[in-house]
Amino acid sequence: MKEINDIIKAYDQALRMGEQSALATVVHVEGSSYRREGARMLITEKGQLTGAISGGCLEGDALRKALLAMAQQRPMLVTYDTNDEDDATIGLGLGCNGIIQVLIEPINATKANNPIVLLKALAAKRQKGVLVTLFSLHDKKAIQPGTRLLLTPDQNHGDAFELTNILLKDAQTVLLQQQSVFKEYIFETAPVDAFIEMILPAVALIIIGAGNDVIPLVKMADILGWQSTIVDGRPEYARAERFTAGCQVLLSKPENLLDQITIDDRTVFLLMTHNYNYDKTMLPFL
Incomplete structure (x- = not known):
């Protein structure tokens, strides 16, 4: 929760300064990595980074990708393959062996349930919560739905989405079992992946x-x-x-x-x- 609270503070500061920002989230990992699924980082248009998605290796490239996402106002899914012995493929010496999927979402402050709004709803009370983030490993160039749903013991937040009823049922199971899961759904004949993340309050x-x-x-x-x-x-x-x-x-x-x-x-x-x-x-x- 500390990282989430730090991100919320940094976002509010950027908003007061009139700066755009984007949220980078590790949504899927195969193999080893410094940070696991659920690691987050806020990136402002002036390059301020709050949080982390790696041990410091991916942040520079994620900044460049985030600036592009902000310019296009379109979420993007970025893959970092650290299994490749030739680090020149992404220009970084990563020191780990895994495939890391990072979702980068530009934050639209006028959107009622943007990712930061959902994080704020989670942080507002000392409670457990389940955050649902949607993306497509099948087609990374497709529109990435992004962070769409928050379920807490007393209510749920999020935009209307065609998979909401199914997602709610699976999110309720995660809330009960307190274990994050990945699910694949079929939406308009195409597969969509979901990171259904269990988030616990701070100790x-x-x-x-x-x-x-x-x-x-x-x-x-x-x-x-x-x-x-x-x-x-x-x-x-x-x-x-x-x-x-x-x-x-x-x-x-x-x-x-x-x-x-x-x-x-x-x-x-x-x-x-x-x-x-x-x-x-x-x-x-x-």
């Missing part, structure tokens, strides 16, 4: 303890995109200014903590107050 890290060793831990969690909450019963330690700006700091007794936070199956607790009695009192509540 919520509840750290019981606000000692000095928690400070670097919170920084690491922030890099990972985890949502940190720090809890301590000592007012001299439980001070927000000691930690990363994005984290929450609570001054609480063990018996009151669970009434102040929300817990789900993506929540992790760490007991590290270095105060044996506090940790011992907290543990039965957990």
Whole structure:
């Protein structure tokens, strides 16, 4: 989710500056690659890159392709074949062996359900979601439908599409099983591929303890995109200014903590107050 949130911020900034942007998404991988399906990168017309689709090897070429997609206002599917020993075929030394399909979608800000709108709907709540992206491996020169549907536990978002009912059923299965899948459908006698992607909310890290060793831990969690909450019963330690700006700091007794936070199956607790009695009192509540 961190990459998605960073992309949303970068898009909003580009929009304020009046810049066009495009979203590059790894939609299919055969073999090995640095990033897997679902990796995303926002590209602005001035060349700013947010997120990544590889270890740094594909981004330059993806930028050039994205500028073309923005100029044509047409999504395109780009294939990077790193199995080829002759890296000159794409002019890059990639160091991996796989075939990587990257969908590049110019973002039309006037379109009600453009890909960024769907990402924003997903990020607006702490919830699981399934994002459906359509493309054609059979005919890469055909019009690529792109990111079309978002299903969350409480509703779905997206443009009307002839395959919507079938996609919804398959997306509901993915939401239930929490496992991304690829599907091929037949649309107007031609095959269309779907990456039905399960996206989970960020890990919520509840750290019981606000000692000095928690400070670097919170920084690491922030890099990972985890949502940190720090809890301590000592007012001299439980001070927000000691930690990363994005984290929450609570001054609480063990018996009151669970009434102040929300817990789900993506929540992790760490007991590290270095105060044996506090940790011992907290543990039965957990």
